[in-house]
Amino acid sequence: MRDVRIDRRGFLRGVGGVAAGIATATSLSACGTGTSRSVGSGGKSSKTLVVRNSGGSYGDANQQAIYEPFTKETGIQVKVVNIEYAQMLAQIKQGRPQFDVIDDSMADFVLFKQQDATEDLDHDRLKNFKDSGIAQTLVTSNAVGKNYWASVMAYRTDAFGGKKPSSWADFWDTKTFSGNRALQALDADLPELEFALLADGVALDKLYPLDVDRAFKVLSEIKPHVRKFWDTGALPGVLLGRKEVDASSVWHGRLDALIKGGAPLAYQWNGARRQSNALGIPKGAANLDAAYQLIDFALRPEVQAAYAEIYPMAPSVPAAYKKLSTTTAANLASSPEHLESGFDLDVEWWIKNQDAVSKRWQEWTHA
Secondary structure: OOOOOOOOHHHHHOOHHHHHHHHOHHHHOOOOOOOOOEOOOOOOOOOEEEEEOOOHHHHHHHHHHHHHHHHHHHOOEEEEEOOOHHHHHHHHHOOOOOOOEEEEEHHHHHHHHHOOOEOOOOHHHOOOOOOOOOOHHHEEOOEEEEEEEEEEEEEEOOOHHHOOOOOHHHHHOOOOOOOOEEEEOOOOOOOOHHHHHHHOOOOHHHOOOOOHHHHHHHHHHHHHHEEEEEOOOOHHHHHHHOOOOOEEEEEOOOOHHHHHOOOOEEEEEEEEEEEEEEEEOEOOOOOHHHHHHHHHHHOOHHHHHHHHHHOOOEEOOHHHHHHOOHHHHOOOOOOHHHHHHOEEOOHHHHHHHHHHHHHHHHHHHOO
């Protein structure tokens, strides 16, 4: 199972994916896509809560930082299932969801809302939500943001004659910062139209609705210098490491091991495109009370901090930063500095427009 920061294709399902999910329900509901685990109850309770997440190292971090401490405190066992949107929707539509809590992208929660597949959350039942300071962009009627991840610029620190690119305008400036580039392919996630617009002088708070024509015009300017449109999260590190490119967009966190190993690489955070994962409850959940308990537990500042120390996804609760090490805090998408210099992807705009943009992207890349 791909971890959440590697599986960026959730958006690409778009609204059409809702219908596709229902159409494939029969075949999908017959097979799981991942593993199931349970945490011991410590003798306090025999109740079991089933949580859906995407597994991998993301799931392991949830297990260590959230599920195990939750079970130790409450006695409620946590079982994990790793299934995708289509199978989740099929089970909910059939009135028999085999999970009580959904940990998924905010994009999928918008789609779930359109299908009336999730509960409207009673925020009064989430005591840690009150006064949490969670950004309004991470709060919807059916979901509350759990953590952030981001797409950023990365570059070789031994390139450009010692100069450091500090913006997407610098990325596009192949005269001052000469060398090959890499950008994200459609197969990996949404096209990076926002980066093109930022490079062309659009302000962070004026990005949406995206000027698609302008974005593709600017993308055409950098296209001759793009060595590769990467389609996996590991590829930017490979391309940078082999000196095939000097700068690339990248999913933050994917270069951490290389940087710690001494590779001459660095992130540039200005213009970071943030996305988020959230927690919600499916319609028909069997363990509603326990579901609220787990969501509330996950929003505690100390729990958010413990998670971020394990895995480089940023807390949605600002108070968590008071409990983080300085080193960890400086490398997260929701640090005060990075919140100011980046932007939240507009989920609803992309869901509405992704089919048209994807079609145009395919035509543009093959032109």
